[in-house]
Amino acid sequence: MKSVVISKVACVTALGSGPDALWQGLLDGRSGIAQLQRFNCENYVSSLAACIEDLTAPLEGSRLDPLLEQLAEQLGEVPQDARLLVASTKGEIDRLDVSVRAGEALPQAVLFEPLLKKISRRFGLRDGGMNINAACASSTIALARSAALVAAGQAEVVLVYAADIVSEFVFSGFSALQALSAEPCKPFDKQRQGLNLGEAGVALLLMSEARAARQAQPPLATIVGWGAANDAHHVTAPARDGSGLFLACRAALKKAAINAAQIAAINAHGTGTPYNDAMELTAFQNLFADDLPPLHGIKGSVGHCLGAAGGLEVLVAGYALQQQMIPGTLGCEQPEDTGQRRISVAPQEICGDYLLCTNSGFGGINAALVLQGGDR
Amino acid sequence: MKAWINGIGWVTPAGFGQGRQSQSPPLQAGELQIPTRKDLFARIDRRFGRLDDFSRIGLAAVTFCLRDAGAEAWQKKRPLGIIAASRYGCLQTDLDYLQTLIPQQGKLASPNLFAYTLPNCFLGEAALRFGLTGNSLIINRRDPSRLAALQTGMEELSWSEQCGILVGIVDLVAPPELAAEDDLPGSLFLLLETTPRSEISSYGELELQNEQLFFNSDRLENLSQLIAACLQVTASVVDGGEKIPDS
Numbered sequence: 357m358k359s360v361v362i363s364k365v366a367c368v369t370a371l372g373s374g375p376d377a378l379w380q381g382l383l384d385g386r387s388g389i390a391q392l393q394r395f396n397c398e399n400y401v402s403s404l405a406a407c408i409e410d411l412t413a414p415l416e417g418s419r420l421d422p423l424l425e426q427l428a429e430q431l432g433e434v435p436q437d438a439r440l441l442v443a444s445t446k447g448e449i450d451r452l453d454v455s456v457r458a459g460e461a462l463p464q465a466v467l468f469e470p471l472l473k474k475i476s477r478r479f480g481l482r483d484g485g486m487n488i489n490a491a492c493a494s495s496t497i498a499l500a501r502s503a504a505l506v507a508a509g510q511a512e513v514v515l516v517y518a519a520d521i522v523s524e525f526v527f528s529g530f531s532a533l534q535a536l537s538a539e540p541c542k543p544f545d546k547q548r549q550g551l552n553l554g555e556a557g558v559a560l561l562l563m564s565e566a567r568a569a570r571q572a573q574p575p576l577a578t579i580v581g582w583g584a585a586n587d588a589h590h591v592t593a594p595a596r597d598g599s600g601l602f603l604a605c606r607a608a609l610k611k612a613a614i615n616a617a618q619i620a621a622i623n624a625h626g627t628g629t630p631y632n633d634a635m636e637l638t639a640f641q642n643l644f645a646d647d648l649p650p651l652h653g654i655k656g657s658v659g660h661c662l663g664a665a666g667g668l669e670v671l672v673a674g675y676a677l678q679q680q681m682i683p684g685t686l687g688c689e690q691p692e693d694t695g696q697r698r699i700s701v702a703p704q705e706i707c708g709d710y711l712l713c714t715n716s717g718f719g720g721i722n723a724a725l726v727l728q729g730g731d732r
Numbered sequence: 733m734k735a736w737i738n739g740i741g742w743v744t745p746a747g748f749g750q751g752r753q754s755q756s757p758p759l760q761a762g763e764l765q766i767p768t769r770k771d772l773f774a775r776i777d778r779r780f781g782r783l784d785d786f787s788r789i790g791l792a793a794v795t796f797c798l799r800d801a802g803a804e805a806w807q808k809k810r811p812l813g814i815i816a817a818s819r820y821g822c823l824q825t826d827l828d829y830l831q832t833l834i835p836q837q838g839k840l841a842s843p844n845l846f847a848y849t850l851p852n853c854f855l856g857e858a859a860l861r862f863g864l865t866g867n868s869l870i871i872n873r874r875d876p877s878r879l880a881a882l883q884t885g886m887e888e889l890s891w892s893e894q895c896g897i898l899v900g901i902v903d904l905v906a907p908p909e910l911a912a913e914d915d916l917p918g919s920l921f922l923l924l925e926t927t928p929r930s931e932i933s934s935y936g937e938l939e940l941q942n943e944q945l946f947f948n949s950d951r952l953e954n955l956s957q958l959i960a961a962c963l964q965v966t967a968s969v970v971d972g973g974e975k976i977p978d979s
Contacts, residue, residue, distance in 0.1 A: 399838040445850060449826075456830045461909040466823065468872035486873040486880070489821070491850050497869055504891040510943075525830065528838045529846030583892075584867040586813075588856035592847050603865060607893065718847070719856030721868055 359565035360506040361575035362727075365671045366430035367558040368423055369658045370406035374430055378658070378668070379675045382683035383703055387657050389540045389552045395524040400531035402538045405522045406554035406659030418448035418465065419521045421474075423557035427517070428478050431559050435571075438561070439511045440476050440485030441502055443495035443518035445663040447471050447487070449525050475517055489663075491717025492625070493584070494518065495558070496666030499725060500582035502562045512567045518667035519557035526662070527553055533592060541628030541660075542687035543653040544637070544699050551627040554659020558667035577674035580710070581614070581726030583607025588720025593631055598639025600722040601714060605643050608724040612710065619649050619726070620708025621682045623669045625715045626653025627660050628687065632716065637694040649712075650704045651695060656686030666715040670725060673711045677729030680706050733890035735897075735924040737935040737947075739803060740962055741796025743767055743789045744918030750800035751935065755963045759878075759956045764905055764917045767792040779857070782844055784825040787854030790816060790902040793919035794858045797898060801923045802931050806863040812923075813866025813888060813897040814855045817881040819915075820906050821851035821872065827907075851902075858898070866894040876914060878955035879945055885924055886940035896925035901955070920959070935962040 367374065370388020371381030381388070388406040397403035413419045452466040464470050472485040490497040495518035502514035520526075530536050530553060537550035568575055585607065587600025594600075609616060624636050640648055654672055661668060676682045684701045691699040709729050716722045740751030745762030748771055766788055769780045772795050783791065794814065798804040825848045832842040847853060855868035867888060873880055878901050885899035900921030906912070928934045938958075939946040945958075952958050 396837060399836070452823075452826060453830065456827065457834060462907055464910060467820065467910065469819070469874050472873065484874055486871050486884075489850065489852050489870040489872065490868065491852055494869075497867070501888075504887070508887075508891055510887070524838070525826070525833065525849075528833050528841040529829070529843070529849065531838070532841040532843035532846055534843075585865050586856065586859040586868045587865065588858075588860035590860075600865065717852075718850050719852045719854075719868065720859055721852065721856070 357507045358509055360503045360562055360579045361565050361568045362560050362577050362579065362674055363563050363568045363573040363575050364431055364561040365576055366427045367556060367668060367671055368408055368426050369556040369668065370408055370554055371658055373426055375671055379672065382654060382657055382672065385684055385686060387540060387686055388554065389659055394522060400528060401534060402531065402536035404540065404552050405527065406552060407522050408555055413450055418451050420448055420519055423519050424475060424478055427557050427559045431561065434479045434481065434515055434561060435513045436480055436482055438481055438513040438515045439505065440481050440483045441498040441514060441516050442472055442475060442485055442487040443498040443516065443663045443667065444487060445489060445491060445494055445520055446526060449523045450521060453523060453525050479515060490721045491719055492662055492665055493715040493717040493721045493723040494663040496715040496723035496725060497584055499560065499579065499666065499670060500584060500723060503579040503582055506562055506564050513561065513563040516560045516562065516667060518664040520555060520662040520664050522553050522555040535629055537628060540687055541656055543626035543628045543656050543685055544633050544691050544695050545688045546690045546692055548628045548630060548633060550629050551655065552659045554661040556658060556661035556664040556668055558664050558671060560667055560671065577677055578728040579725055580728045581608035581612025583611065584721065584723040586720045587722065592718050594635040594716055595720065596635060598635045598642065600720060601636060601639035601716055602642050604722040604724040605639065605712060605714060608726045612726040614710055616644050617647060618708065619710050619712045621649050621676060621706040621711050622651040623673045623711060623713045624651055624653045626655055626685065628655060637692055641694050648698050650682055650706055651698050652682045652685045654683065669713050670727065673713050673727050676706065677711050677727060682706055733886050733940045735886060735889055735926055735938050736928045737922050737938055737962060738925050738929050738932065739797045739801025739923035740935065740959065741793045741800050742918060742920040743792045744920065748792065748796060750796040751962060752800050757960060758920060759916050759959060761916055783857065784822065784845065784848040786822045786825055786851065786902065786904055787848055787857060789904065789919040790854040791857050793900060793921045794898055797921040797923050798862055801929065803923065804862065809863040809865045811866050811894045812864045813894045814858055814864060814868045815871065815881045815885045815888065815897060815899050816855065816902045817871050817875060818851055818902050819872065820903050821870065822849055824904050825849050866897060867892065877953060879952060882945060883940060886938065889924065889926060896923060898923055
């Protein structure tokens with residue numbers, strides 16, 4: 357099995373443009389969650405979201421367009437033979453909304469094929485790409501698949517591109533489900549009331565270790581384990597026992613050929629909804645017993661970025677392993693009992709080589725990745 | 733990587749069917765009938781009533797597929813995954829949801845419809861009903877051969893510990909302005925397993941070699957070719973070549 361490294365990364369979030377801006381913003385405890393100006397929120401349970409500053413759609417375009425430009429500029433040259441895996445839950449949903457409200461014919465852009473073509477062309481790739489839709493675990497599943505492709509020698513380089521925007525379509529839906537928090541969200545806090553949506557674009561270039569060495573590309577981290585499992589219990593609510601997340605984590609640890617005690621820290625999904633966070637803590641307790649490692653989540657800073665969430669979190673995990681530190685979990689003033697002394701609003705030092713990243717989504721999907729620190 | 737094709741089920745303009753009870757080609761253009769609960773399950777099922785049309789055709793084809801393989805009933809959850817390819821996804825549900833969102837500026841936005849505005853949600857419904865714990869995802873890509881989910885599923889089987897995977901296609905009839913000439917509305921799933929089943933004869937062996945799919949050693953060009961080959965196998969092996977009437 358070939359070793360799979362993350363060799364280049366790019367991102368845009370409510371905390372700014374670029375991985376360094378995200379990392380420093382997280383360490384500084386900054387939050388991108390603010391009053392939404394994009395649409396009228398008076399009929400919704402919340403008016404907060406983490407939007408990217410000045411992200412506007414061009415005429416007859418989508419907000420995903422400027423995001424693609426920024427990510428392409430940040431990432432620089434990508435090998436033409438890279439495979440393309442895209443992770444977006446709703447693609448150019450803003451184009452659909454505008455067309456329906458205007459009573460116009462639907463543009464092709466509401467489908468994923470044109471989006472794939474646009475991304476592939478912008479990066480100059482030969483591969484036409486594939487979009488993976490696994491709800492909020494989409495980019496984690498895309499990264500797992502990419503790692504598996506490279507490890508099996510079926511691809512040398514894979515570009516994982518994940519992006520989702522804050523739209524009234526999705527915002528109103530989460531509001532109708534009573535899943536939004538009217539206040540800044542509080543992942544893993546005893547008083548948590550729901551999530552805040554966010555938007556982001558993230559690109560991660562994965563390649564075999566040998567290819568990275570040939571290209572003199574120092575890796576951010578190595579993906580050494582991955583797993584996914586379904587524990588559908590309800591279409592939008594997670595299984596209370598966390599059995600799917602537990603299975604996904606166990607598969608990832610097995611693939612990495614390590615045991616739970618070797619995990620230095622966890623980057624959890626941590627949406628801030630009562631059920632999700634409780635489910636995660638149950639799964640982690642089953643996995644780690646009384647030895648839960650330091651744990652954090654970034655959605656109190658950048659909101660829940662849906663299909664892009666996992667990609668962003670893996671990027672942050674790579675930085676965390678390099679600097680042996682995890683950012684604080686903004687909003688978690690009173691951690692749930694299981695997370696006591698393991699979750700903090702302040703950054704925590706960690707010690708070890710491996711970090712576990714997890715995400716879960718509608719439809720009962722759970723995914724886990726194990727990252728190993730690299731030299732940079 | 734090799735796997736056995738142990739079940740086939742579909743909801744298409746040709747009707748509702750499962751491989752061992754039909755030899756007529758299921759993949760064809762035309763009007764698509766959306767299955768009702770009675771077409772699938774004998775008992776009253778409130779969950780089914782809540783599903784959007786996209787989920788209904790997807791879940792129905794999965795159900796017929798598992799039934800065809802004798803794998804519908806279960807006692808213990810099983811590590812089976814589901815991968816479905818879709819061009820339009822749940823676009824119709826998105827449009828229906830927008831009709832609840834726009835008129836009263838969000839006041840009447842339907843939480844039930846919103847829950848199905850992610851195309852993978854029906855995979856969760858299938859996992860819940862049939863005790864499936866494997867990976868589950870929807871893929872979107874340009875794929876005139878309609879083999880993308882099969883290839884992705886075979887790859888998934890080769891690098892995971894899943895014992896099988898349901899792979900298929902799901903699409904409702906597209907809005908006219910988006911429809912493509914080669915659209916085939918409906919859903920069709922195959923059950924691929926790493927071992928043959930003892931209680932039924934398998935349709936045959938699928939192999940992935942250098943990104944090419946082979947069925948019983950013949951290279952596959954498209955899904956229609958595979959299904960035709962499978963149904964011929966059923967006719968000759970199960971019924972001595974005699975055709976069974978469609979269900």
